[in-house]
Amino acid sequence: xxxxxxxxxxxxxxxxxxxxxxxxxxxxxxxxxxxxxxxxxxxxxxxxxxxxxxxxxxxxxxxxxxxxxxxxxxxxxxxxxxxxxxxxxxxxxxxxxxxxxxxxxxxxxxxxxxxxxxxxxxxxxxxxxxxxxxxxxxxxxxxxxxxxxxxxxx
Amino acid sequence: xxxxxxxxxxxxxxxxxxxxxxxxxxxxxxxxxxxxxxxxxxxxxxxxxxxxxxxxxxxxxxxxxxxxxxxxxxxxxxxxxxxxxxxxxxxxxxxxxxxxxxxxxxxxxxxxxxxxxxxxxxxxxxxxxxxxxxxxxxxxxxxxxxxxxxxxxxx
Numbered sequence: 001x002x003x004x005x006x007x008x009x010x011x012x013x014x015x016x017x018x019x020x021x022x023x024x025x026x027x028x029x030x031x032x033x034x035x036x037x038x039x040x041x042x043x044x045x046x047x048x049x050x051x052x053x054x055x056x057x058x059x060x061x062x063x064x065x066x067x068x069x070x071x072x073x074x075x076x077x078x079x080x081x082x083x084x085x086x087x088x089x090x091x092x093x094x095x096x097x098x099x100x101x102x103x104x105x106x107x108x109x110x111x112x113x114x115x116x117x118x119x120x121x122x123x124x125x126x127x128x129x130x131x132x133x134x135x136x137x138x139x140x141x142x143x144x145x146x147x148x149x150x151x152x153x154x
Numbered sequence: 155x156x157x158x159x160x161x162x163x164x165x166x167x168x169x170x171x172x173x174x175x176x177x178x179x180x181x182x183x184x185x186x187x188x189x190x191x192x193x194x195x196x197x198x199x200x201x202x203x204x205x206x207x208x209x210x211x212x213x214x215x216x217x218x219x220x221x222x223x224x225x226x227x228x229x230x231x232x233x234x235x236x237x238x239x240x241x242x243x244x245x246x247x248x249x250x251x252x253x254x255x256x257x258x259x260x261x262x263x264x265x266x267x268x269x270x271x272x273x274x275x276x277x278x279x280x281x282x283x284x285x286x287x288x289x290x291x292x293x294x295x296x297x298x299x300x301x302x303x304x305x306x307x308x309x
Contacts, residue, residue, distance in 0.1 A: 021188065034179070034186035036217065052243045052309075060246040061213075065187040068212040072191065077203060080253075081212050087248035087305075144248075 004076040007118070007125035007150040016074040016113035016129065021066050023058045023094040024103040031062045053091060060088035063133045063142045070111040070131060071146050078151040082126070086144025092135060107136035113146065125152040157274045160235060160283065168226045168267040173291075175216035177259040183214045208259040213251060215263055215291050215300070226267045229287050229306070236283060236308045247284060247305035255299045262294045270303060283308040 028042050037059055040047040045055040064086050071081050095103040110133070117128040126149055133142035177197075184194035192199040193209050200208040210216070233244065257263070270288035274281060285306045291299045 027186065027188070030182075030186040034183040035214075050242075051245070061249065062187070064249050065183075065189075065211065065213055069187055069189045069191075072189075072212065077193070083250075083252050084212065085248065085250035088246055 004078050005074065005150060007127065007152045010115050010118060010127055010150075012115050012118060014115045016070055016131070019066065019070045019073060019111040021109045021111060021133075022103060022106075023062065023092065023109065024097060025056070025094050026097055026103075028056070028058065028062070028094050031059055031065075035059070035061060035065075037061060055093065057091040058094055060142070063088070063092070064144075066109075066111045066133060067113075067131050067142070067144055067146070070113055071129070071148060074113070075148045075150060080149040081146065082149055083147040084131070084144065085146075086131070086133075086142050088142055090135075090139065090141040092133070092141050109136070110134045116145075124149045126150075157272070157283065160232065160239075160272050160285075163228065163232050163235075163269045163285075164272055166228045166231075166269050168228050170264050170266045172219040173216040173263040173265055174219050175210060175257055175259055175261040175263065177208050179217055180208060180210050180214060180259055184211050187211060205256055205258060210257040210259075212253055213249075213302075215257060215265065216261070218265075226287060226289075228267065228269050229285065232269060232272070232285050233306075233308075236285075241283060241308040243309045245307045245309075247307035249305070250303040252301045253299075254301075255293070255297055257291075257293070257299050261299075263291045263299065266290050266292070277309060279309065281309070 032038055041051050042059050043056050048056045067086055095106040098104045113129045113131040115127055116130050119126055129146045131144045131146050132140040135141050181195045189211055267289040271286040273284050287304045290301045293299050
């Protein structure tokens with residue numbers, strides 16, 4: 001784990017450590033099984049087309065889970081993720097597989113965040129962040145917000 | 155179906171349902187996310203942590219004890235009515251989580267869902283309907299662990 005982050009370490013505008021992710025068709029199958037989201041739009045191209053999309057696309061909730069990881073990795077074990085919200089503004093297409101284990105060449109996504117506000121409320125040291133998943137073109141397909149509680153050096 | 159009629163579903167509740175939080179399910183969920191945090195899979199490490207046990211990644215609440223449709227009954231009812239009204243496309247619009255307490259392996263949760271809101275907006279390609287479901291999760295000690303709001307976008 002990364003070293004513990006403290007409230008005093010941060011200022012408005014600071015960035016969370018970016019978290020790279022490569023969704024593959026294989027990962028979408030894993031996610032479907034692990035999360036219980038068996039919507040065929042995420043593994044059957046023809047069904048995705050009937051929903052107005054080009055082909056099977058990445059689950060919004062998987063991207064939401066990445067954003068949760070972005071925050072929990074960054075705030076460390078003494079930090080607490082209090083709130084997280086995101087909107088699925090644009091779809092993302094998974095990489096296809098080259099072998100049973102490796103994806104084909106292609107895009108990498110980045111989960112990112114910046115500090116928007118730092119404050120103390122009810123004795124908690126809080127930080128608000130803008131967070132998002134960014135595709136290889138730099139478009140924020142999944143923007144959101146998070147609030148975390150951090151330990152204070154006092 | 156006019157939006158006024160759909161709005162009648164606002165406030166409608168689901169029968170509460172039970173969830174088992176099993177460590178194997180937690181591990182598989184974390185693996186699918188690609189999150190290797192030892193709190194989600196390493197029992198010894200987790201036991202020595204402030205949580206004292208394996209915990210769930212935020213947003214995972216285990217699996218329903220009795221299998222049920224993926225969508226809540228009320229949400230399913232709203233969807234069927236939207237389909238009858240000619241809506242064909244259903245997308246996850248976004249989620250809003252409030253995490254109150256960590257969820258530990260071995261917890262038994264009760265989830266209570268209700269339709270929190272239904273509203274209309276003009277979209278680029280015509281009318282959109284937003285259906286918001288709110289679910290509250292309570293653990294075996296009677297403590298609220300989280301509240302989640304899901305927005306379904308229908309066109």
